[in-house]
Amino acid sequence: MEINYDSAAALRALLEEQGLGMRKKFGQNFLINPNIRKKLADALEIGEGDEVWEVGPGLGAMTRELLDQGAHVRAFEIDPGFIGLLHKIFAGEKGFTLVEGDVLKTWPQEAPAPYLLGNLPYNIGAVLLANFIEEGRFFRRMIVTVQKEVARRMAAKPGGDDYSSFSVLIGSAYKVSPLMVIGGSSFYPAPRVDSQGIRLDLRIDIDPAARPLLFYPLVRQLFSSRRKTIKNNLQSFVSSRIMMAEAGPLDIVLPVLEQCGIKPEERAENLTIEKFAELAERLGKYDGLR
Numbered sequence: 057m058e059i060n061y062d063s064a065a066a067l068r069a070l071l072e073e074q075g076l077g078m079r080k081k082f083g084q085n086f087l088i089n090p091n092i093r094k095k096l097a098d099a100l101e102i103g104e105g106d107e108v109w110e111v112g113p114g115l116g117a118m119t120r121e122l123l124d125q126g127a128h129v130r131a132f133e134i135d136p137g138f139i140g141l142l143h144k145i146f147a148g149e150k151g152f153t154l155v156e157g158d159v160l161k162t163w164p165q166e167a168p169a170p171y172l173l174g175n176l177p178y179n180i181g182a183v184l185l186a187n188f189i190e191e192g193r194f195f196r197r198m199i200v201t202v203q204k205e206v207a208r209r210m211a212a213k214p215g216g217d218d219y220s221s222f223s224v225l226i227g228s229a230y231k232v233s234p235l236m237v238i239g240g241s242s243f244y245p246a247p248r249v250d251s252q253g254i255r256l257d258l259r260i261d262i263d264p265a266a267r268p269l270l271f272y273p274l275v276r277q278l279f280s281s282r283r284k285t286i287k288n289n290l291q292s293f294v295s296s297r298i299m300m301a302e303a304g305p306l307d308i309v310l311p312v313l314e315q316c317g318i319k320p321e322e323r324a325e326n327l328t329i330e331k332f333a334e335l336a337e338r339l340g341k342y343d344g345l346r
């Protein structure tokens with residue numbers, strides 16, 4: 057089945073002919089700009105036979121690019137109408153597998169792949185990426201499209217307002233390279249906000265899978281009240297996790313901060329990823345903490 061993915065009118069007509077509607081709650085915007093589709097697919101740098109996960113294929117515009125490059129695509133789609141149509145569009149294509157349902161629920165059952173591409177639905181993009189990292193599912197490379205402000209948070213460095221627990225989470229596992237900003241007119245229907253492509257390469261200078269156990273919960277806690285000092289936030293964190301009554305939270309917090317060379321009045325937004333890791337590692341040495 058041939059589809060003109062470059063034309064809003066053609067896509068609208070196809071949906072109408074198939075009796076399908078668009079659902080806002082699934083963040084459905086089709087990328088109708090062929091140059092951007094190609095640039096995103098090329099940025100994945102895949103070769104013949106490579107396994108790629110695609111999140112939210114929609115009507116298959118990016119899927120087509122990937123299959124044309126020889127990839128084996130495992131596509132995760134939630135919309136029952138699109139699922140039916142995708143089966144028709146890619147019928148007989150050996151490299152195509154469809155995983156039906158909510159990707160947040162279906163991905164853990166699927167065999168890992170080295171690459172991921174996704175023009176991510178705005179409402180689950182950040183949650184899904186955080187979920188992969190916290191559950192230890194890493195990709196050699198990901199190319200994703202997200203809202204511009206999410207992209208800014210992903211690439212943020214310590215010291216700015218955009219630096220958040222999400223920045224630390226992403227940067228703890230991936231080298232982040234922002235790609236092109238994509239205006240609303242490149243999509244059908246056109247969203248009001250700009251999007252941005254992002255390239256994520258798995259870090260090779262550290263082993264992201266070997267992060268200390270307390271790393272992710274600690275990062276979340278330290279940013280939960282970002283205007284509070286590290287000492288106060290850390291005190292709450294330790295209090296909620298301490299199992300032995302002999303030591304008070306400050307008996308742990310103050311020496312650990314000193315060992316890490318962090319001033320008690322410092323704020324989470326100024327700590328580097330490696331400082332968070334060091335903190336988590338040193339805290340993890342206390343048997344009474346869980």
Ligand code: SAM
Nearest residue numbers: 082085086087112113114133134158159175177
């Ligand atoms: N890839 C297409 C493109 O670039 O033109 C469509 C991208 S559209 C922004 C997002 C797609 O993700 C839609 O097809 C939508 O139905 C799907 N989607 C939304 N939430 C989902 C979820 N939780 N699990 C799987 N797919 C989802």
